[in-house]
Amino acid sequence: MNLRELVLDMLMELEKGKVYSNILIRNVLDKYDYLPAKDKAFIKRVTEGVLERRIQIDYVINAYSKIPVEKMKPLIRNLLRMSVYQLLFMDGVPDSAVCNEAVKLAAKRKFQSLKGFVNGVLRNIARRKEEPAPDKQAHPIEYLSVTYSMPEHFINDWMKTYGEERTEKMLQAMLEIHPVTIRLKESLSAKEKEALFLEMGKRGIGAEAHPYLPYAYRLSHVDGVRNIPGFNQGLFAVQDVSSMLCVECAGIREGSFVVDVCAAPGGKSLHGAEKAGKTGQVLARDISDAKVALIEENVRRQGFNNIKTEVFDALEYDGTLEEKADVVLADVPCSGLGILGRKRDIKYNMTQEMLSQLPEMQREILSTVWRYVKPGGILVYSTCTIRREENEENAKWFLENFPFTAEDISGKVRQIPQAETAVEGFLQLLPGIHETDGFFIGVFRREL
Template sequence: MDMRELALGVLLEVSAGEEYSHIALRNVLDKYQYLEKQERAFLTRLVEGTLERRIELDYIIDQFSSVKVKKQKPVIREILRMSVYQLKYMDSVPDSAVCNEAVKLAQKKGFRQLKGFVNGVLRNIARNLGEIKLPPEKEPVRYLSVRYSMPEWMVREWLTLYGREQTETMLSAFYEKAPLTIRVNKNRISPAELKARLEAQDIRVQAAPYLDGALQIDGFDYLGGLNEFREGLFQVQDVSSMLAVEIAGVKAGDHCIDVCAAPGGKSLYLAEKTGETGSVDARDLTEYKAGLIRDNAERLGVTNVRVSVKDAGIYDEASKEKADVLLADLPCSGLGVLSKKTDIKYRMSKEQQQELQELQRRILSTVEAYVKPGGTLVYSTCTINRGENEENVRWFLSHFPYQAVSLDDCLPEKLRSETTKQGYLQLLPGVHPCDGFFIAKFRKKN
């Protein structure tokens, strides 16, 4: 099996907008589970790296190609991108092999007439790679856009919101590969026992920040190949997502509603905290998403979760004032998780951000009625865009009978700040050792 050909297939699927990169790549890795660990690692790095660095790769190609990237045929464009990524970022692959394999792949895909073009462009880039200069730093938007492969409109927005230093810290953080974070299923095993079992398989394990029941693991081949995963001893979940549940302050016996729940990490954590006397109503928009929640609940042995297909934007009279705790982790621009879902940055626009903000307000307007007087509503997103976060908090408090609640009694000391006293927490890439994430807490007035 040719890893470069598999990578090309994934890149074409993603660039055509047919699938998100993390899903397309996972589908291929699942299909070819028999691949050696080294081959899987090569394929993953080539796909993720080519996507992450797309703007920089196009900037390089355009300096050496007579046909600009935007006018190239999709197959040739992706072959050049993934080849330049190998030349610049994968030292273990000889330049000659990169060029030869690219030519072979172009021929195999029916572009024999363009093999001279592919060969010429790549050999020219290989010879001159060390001489390529980025745009000047005195043009910060263009410079940061090319250096970190981030669309210019996004860089401009972050420079305005966060300033040069913090923007560059965040942009740099998206390239730091963090270990996988997991939540230990304490109903079945202790963190110490799980750590020992994983380490016995030469998997690197360390405590995750902020929370006792979270670990970070690295050095395993395939998640589904771990007995501990199949036995439901842990759930893949970032610390930021776990913090949303911690902040909710769930008690034994509470009834919780999670309105956009898939794949179910937060719902299942809520279920653990409510205990057998409590219950969780986990909802999402499609049967596929509901199926993901059911699969995870079954694997973890969670029985106090009811899963249903419901549109969070459509009012459900039967849910009125039923929830002690309502969790609204709503669809958002996803700009806090670009290290995991790289291609979001190429799909998102300012207009779409505005549409998402309006969708969030529409859903909040609907689901706030499900909270009992005196009950709690937690609003969260995985983005760092203030329109979807702080602005939505101000809007919500001015339109509905809720008050902001300090988060400090639910948070470790190092996360407490002026904003957490005001009822919200913004986690930022590079500043906090987890995903970029926003969490706000409200209590419904009696």
């Protein structure tokens, strides 16, 4: 098994933009699960690293190549990218091995005539080991774009909204290693928790309590989620704390009827079902069989029997739910810019045209699902993005057009810094500022 060739093929596939990186990486690692942990870690790190640092890597290659990256043969372009990543960011891999293996791969894949070109570019970069970058004072946007591998149009937007200092903190956080975050079942006893963490420790997995919620933990040294003790037994769900906070702020109680209109993969539905208890029920819907299958898989694993799943488009009105729900969860499709640290390919695939269309679609969903909330009930609007157009502006529009008032959630997020807007019914979580993904939560109560 040639690990570098496998990574090269993965990068070639990802460049087509037809598959998400997290899904491709998971599928490849599952297929080659027999490989040693060290080899699987190499495949994952190089593939994710190239995506994460692609703009910076291309800038470096262009500084040492007479042929611009965008004009190279796709195979040569991706071969150089993965090799430069190893040269610049993986000290444990000898430079000579990186260069030699790249030359061999070029020849093996029928690019014998370009062996010298590949060798020359890589050895020049290896000799200098500097990372050329634009001048920060003269070209601040380009500097941030190259240094943190983020398209300039996103940085322009964030600078206008959040300012330069906060924007750079966010960019830094998006490049940091993101631990696996889990939500323990709240029904677990202290003895059961102790036994679970003891078993994790035996497998070399570290567990650290998250400061925001008592049942949230960050795990380190994880070799595949399915290999974590307790996963198959349904003792926990893998979920970011921002998503957990969404359910916390909803105020779900024993006996509540909850409708989750865009539920896949089901984390909030499962969390809501636990809070609703035996006398409550959650209706978890999403738009396709594949998405609902994800929810059902998690429901089975965690053993809940108070969740009903359905394939249903949130844009379609369902008269049978008129004023029936105590809580409606509307975690709507969004640009995903708050989770770029986890889903690295979003920043390359999300176009300005796509961005411009999202707020209108989100408003269409809200215009439909608000009617399911009973008088006095709660609607939670959430996204995993950091764009005002999809977040604060949509929340303001909703309150101006429908019979709802903003719900003060400050009592539910006391432990979170820089959460002043919670009294106004919403919270914008930012990477680098908060210990979560970028996420927006708006909580609205229907008037009586």
